[in-house]
Amino acid sequence: MAHTHQQKPKLIARLRRIRGQVEAVERALEEDRGCGEVLMLVASLRGAVQGLSAELLEEHIRHHVVNPETEPDPGRARAAAELIEVVRTYLK
Template sequence: MGRSHVVAEKQRLLNRVRRLRGQVDALERALIADEAYNDVMRLVTATRGAINGIMAEVINGHIRTHMVDPNRAPSQSERNAADELVSVLRTYLR
């Protein structure tokens, strides 16, 4: 069961990585073209947000697959705790 959450969400994660690649490419082009500081910072911020989004998805899958075993029918309090942890992590990664 090691990486099952990643495999299950593989296409979604790959789509995020492809968008991230586009953002990094845009950042590179902006630096090469000596674009304005504000434009470069906007691209850096967008890229950081994209990486944080991927991280949040992977952590969410890990929590829901390994910390709260769906095969064991977790209790409501376990599901609530997992939801709260995911919410805190998403807030932190923004």
């Protein structure tokens, strides 16, 4: 998995931040913080997981399906670029 090695440290750092966000929700619940505050923390956790999903999907398309930058078939290259753009729109 060449791409995993290359992106690994960045992705693992991102996962650690997400773990930190999960722990922040746990702490907020344990300390009986307001429900509104907990909801906001969960909303931003959800955004972070959504962002990670979009990045991983894009990586997957580029490294395992079709890389728009290096694909020799121009139709496939364009279709993969369009796919990445739509995936970003849906998961942003």
